[in-house]
Amino acid sequence: MEQSTAASRPWLLLLCLAVAATGGVLQARAQLDSKGFISVDCGLPGKASYVDGGTKLSYVSDAGFIDDTAGANQNISGQYIRPQLSRRYHDVRSFPDGTRNCYTLRSLVSGRKYLVRAAFLYGDYDGLGRLPVFDLHLGVNYWQTVNVSTPGFEVTAEAIVVVPDDFVQVCLVNTGAGTPFISALELRPLKMKFYPQVNLMQGLVLDVRLNLGPADLTDIVRYPEDPHDRVWIPWADPKEWMEISTTKQVDSEYDDFEVPTAVMQTAVTPLNASMKLEITWDPVPQPHDLSPGYFIIMHFSELQLLPSNALREFDININGVRLSEAIRLVYLGVGVIFNEKPYQDGNYNISIKATANSTLPPILNALELFSIMSMTNFGTDSRDVSAMTTIKTKYHVEKNWMGDPCAPKTMAWEKLMCSYDTGIPPRIRSVNLSSSGLNGDISPSFADLKALQHLDLSNNNLTGTILDTLSQLPLLKILDLSGNQLSGSIPSGILKRIQDGSLNLRYDNNSNLCTNANSCRPAKMKSKLPIYVGAPIVIIVVIVSVALTLFCLLRRKTPGLMKNSVKPQNETRNDGDTSLGLETRRFTYNEIERITNNLQQVLGKGGFGYVYDGFLEDGTQVAVKIRSESSNQGDKEFLAEVQILxxxxxxxxxSLIGFCKDGVHMALVYEFMSEGTLQDHIVGGDRNARCLTWRQRLKIAVESAQGLEYLHKGCNPPLIHRDVKATNILLNTRLEAKIADFGLSKAFNRDNESQVSTNVIVGTRGYMDPEYQTTGRPTTKSDVYSFGVVLLVLVTGKPPTMHNPRSIGIIEWVQRRLSKGNIEGVVDVRMHGDHDINSMWKAADIALKCTAHASARRPNMTDVVLQLQECLKLEEDHAGGNSNNNFYTGISSNDLSMRNDSYPTNQSTNVSQSSTSFEKEHNFGRVPTMDNGPAAR
Incomplete structure (x- = not known):
């Protein structure tokens, strides 16, 4: 059936009214009002503000949200101003210059869900009558294309996203099809339980949000009826549908979408004898997605008190496929059905049909339709963004530095060069501000660009001194400060970098710099040439003379020394082992037996041997690891671990307390870790081990990652562990995690990791880096891979290799399930849904990046630590907000209701209401966008 006139008329009304204004009283600096709202009238002059007549919320001008020099304020033509038109549409800000112009909304909470809405009404503001088409980006990710087809109609773009930082940018991108402009910009915080399809990697773009069945088709429901300021557009079709309503309060206590009562008090039901509600539409290809996919959310409530002999029962089908068991509703209860996985097809038909047993037709109260918004593009490292923002502000840079500095790559800021490594945010590696009119001193923020290799500040008007902090940029190779007005001397740190050849400094044409010749030379360059040449010769002569004298004396007094300078292995010492260069306590084997009460209590067993419980003389409890005769780890591995620890x-x-090397006996004495290994708590089957919460697991992951980061970055020379696994992560009474077992560790050359090679491939099956197994050359990325497996073990509670029935690795097992968009399908069920879904998604994503097959695509441990700390922050915020903990799942054959559990645990359509719920496994998904809206039948 073709779309009816009655259906299209309300849809046009939808296009006209979809963005009735909302907002919050805000100051440009504070950004948020008391409700966490941001409401901006783009084009409102100066610092003006006003209260919207409908919502009673305040709008402010966009000064403070965008660069002062960006765009121009314009008023729409008077012919398009009508009484019912919201005031925020009376003016616009247009952007004739630059490819990208961005608004920055600040003071947000990193990792939270937000609704972001932009509104546009052309109104012939420029008098040209040219309707523009341009793109809208949210941060560095494409949002949608704005196509203004009618001068007097409002166009709205709305997205629901998880914001990864404490700010978000909305950018208008000129695609060459007209000048971008904007009328209003709004941001609303949402509860984390809303719209579970949204996570850090995926947002939702609203196509339509309908309130079905209201008597007044001009009555838009939004703030304050909806405290989250979602806009519910009225829709009804008198030719196809009958409207029913109630004035009684709908019980929405367990509604995880918190649909306003005013919306749930109205519904539609079919007029015809077929007792069927139908909604049809055709998808509209998008410029960045020719086959768009959709999510649909349908809200139900029984508004009529049915007599005992009446029954309302119905099925839901999409394109002829039944989505669920028959659905029954509870009087004044609230139910919802939605798909977790997007659905794609060439056209769509949703049919809600009464069952054969039903005496009443089906009903539908509200409908929301969304398409997917990919959020997989990485923005520039937040530390680099902060530094460049400060630099831009300090020097009033007039270049078109808008939006993210490095991403998308085609829109990177002028005069910047960035590095783009797979799986990690871009970093700024070159800044060229030569001849840019810079005034004042050198900004300390340049020293915050830790990936910077080339900094050119030449031919400006910079004054003051050169900052020694620039010498701490580890990758900086070229620093050009020539042609400025700098004064003073070259700092010692930079002189040292010049001397060792790691930095090339250009500082000519600074008349007040290095006025004292010696102040710009390394220390050894201050001496005259004769001293340069003579001093080393004198030193060498003295050293040789002393060495020859000692040699002769030693040879005369102890002739046997030259023949045998190695002490017998069975020699026992109680002090530090100076022959091994060790400075820790050395125990005799008799002392080891006394400490362990003759090896009475075994704590565990590893490849080296058994671990025993022990106590020192002062009562300190310790763990004593004694090498067994069957161990394949010999003196070499033992001494390596002792020397490392x-x-x-x-x-x-x-921490290593001491060691024993007494003849054939070898033992290590460690600090005691009372809670054993991570393996015991996750997949070890220890019934006495406590079940770790997700928050505890994340904390363990962060602490373990910090330990590995120290090995890679804090040691000199750096170390590769080579056997990172759950059994080598130990926990103390406070469940603090510590990395153990360094017998297989290797030092490496930080400048050339490929130089590390071993004769034997070592490690543990399931945790080993496949690239290392192929090449035989371990790198720090080998540890990163193993840690990624540990992280997957923490998420899933599964071992690294499973047999069900065939052998499958945990990485493949997780990838298969996440490819269906189902995070709950991989989460350890013993956590009982007690976790933040976005924190879990982020952790799984980090783990999969760590276990990329090619090591070049893996992050380093510093990046892993930072990302996991963000995960932990999300989880802590989740735990602190009790109102966000009511999630739902469950199965029932007939009645709908609700359980306060967790997000649904399979790829299913979910229905919930005030006392039961059901799930039916089905990939019910994407519901497309259309210009004229879905047709009712």
Whole structure:
């Protein structure tokens, strides 16, 4: 059936009214009002503000949200101003210059869900009568194309996203089809339980949000009826549908979408004898997605008190496929059905039809339709963004520095060069501000660009001194400060970098710089040439003379020394082992037996041997690892672990108290870790081990990652562990995590990791880096891979290799399930849904990046630590907000209701109401966008 006139008329009304204004009283600096709202009238002059007549919320001008020099304020033509037109449409800000112009909304909470809405009404503001088409981006990700088809109609773009930072940018991108402009911009915080399809990698773009069945088709429901200021557009079709309503309060206590009562008090039901509600539409290809996919959310409530002999029962089908068991509603209860996985097809028909047993037709109260918004593009590293923003503000840079500095790559800021490594945010590696009219001193923020390799500040008017902090930029190779007005001397740190050849400094044409010749030379360059040449010769002569004298004396007094300078292995010492260069306590084997009460209590067993419980003389409890005769780890591995543990110290590495090398006996004495291994708590089957919450697991992951980061970055020389796994992560009474077992560790050359090679491939099956197994050359990225497996073990509670029935690795197992968009399908069920869904998504994503097959695509441990800390922050915020913990799942054959559990655990359509709910496994998904809206039948 073709779309009816009655259906199209309300849809046109939808296009006209979809963005009735809302907002919050806000100041440009504070950004948020008391409700967390941001409401901006783009084009409102100066610092003006006003209260919207409908919502009673305040709008402010966009000054403070965008660069002062960006765009121009314009008023729409008077012929398009009508009484019912919201005031925020009376003016616009247009952007004739630059490819990208961006608004920045600040003071947000990183990792929270927000609704972002932009509104546009052309109104012939420029007098040209040219309707523009341009793109809209949210941060560095494409949002949608704005196509203004009628001068007097409002166009609205709305997205629901998880914001990764404490700000979000809305950018208008000129695609060459007209000048971008904007009328209003709004942001509303949402509860984390809303719209579970939204996560850090995926947002939703609203196509339509309908309130079905209201008597007044001009009555838009939004704030304050909807405290989250979603806009519910009225829709009804008198030729096809009958409207029913109630004035009684609908019980929305367990409605995880919190649909306003005013919306749920009205519904539609079919007029004809077929007792069927139908909604049809054809998808509209999008410029960036020719086959768009959709999510649909349908809201139900029984508004009529049915007699005992009446029954309302119905099925829901999409394109002829039944989505669920028959649905029954509870009087004045609230139910919802939605798809977790997007659905794609060439056209769509949703049919809600009464069952054979039903005496009444089906009903539908409200409908929301969304398409997917990919959020997979990485923005520039937040530290670099902060530094460049400060630099831009300090020097009033007039270049078109708008939006993200590096992304998308085609819109990177002028005069910047960035590095783009797969799986991690871009970093700024070159800044060229030569001849840019810079005034004042050198900004300390340049020293915050830790990936910077080339900094050119030449031919400006910079004054003051050169900052020594620039010498701490580890990758900086070229620093050009020539042609300025700098004064003073070259700092010692930079002189040292010049001397060792790691930095090339250009500082000519600074008349007040280095006026004292010696102040710009390394220390050794201050001496005259004779001293340069003579001093080393004198030193060498003295050293040789002393060495020859000692040699002769030693040879005369102890002739046997030259023949045998190695002490017998069975020699026992109680002090530090100076022959091994060790500075830790050395125990005799008799002392080991006394400490362990003759090896009475075994704590565990590893490849090296058994671990025993022990107590020192002062009562300190320790763990004693004694090498067994069957161990394949010999003196080499033992001495490697002792030497490593005596020189590394970090709160997340197990501390070595002492060692024993007494003849054939070898033992290591560690600090005692009362809670055993991570393996015991996750997949070890220890019934006495406590079940770790997701928050505890994340904390363990962060602490373990910090320990590995220290090995890679804080040790000199750096270390590769080579056997990172759940059994080598130990927990103390406070469940603090520490990395253990360094017998297989290797030092590496930080400048050339490929130089590390081994004769034997070592590690543990399931945790080993496949690239290392192929090449035989471990790198720090080998540890990153193993840690990624540990992280997947924490998420899933599964071992690294499973047999069900065939052998499958945990990485493949997780990838298969996440490819269907189902995070709950991989989460350890023992956590009982007690976690933030976005934190879980982010952790799984980090783990999969760590376990990329090619090591070049894996992040380093510093990036892993930062990302996991963000995960932990999300989880802590989730735990602190009790109102966000009511999620739902469950199965029932007939009645709908609701359980306060967790997000649905399969790829299913979910229905919930005030006392039961059901799930039916089906990939019910995407529902497309259309210019004239879905047709009712």
């Amino acid at each position: 005596t020189r590394i110290h970090h709160k997340n590495l197990v």
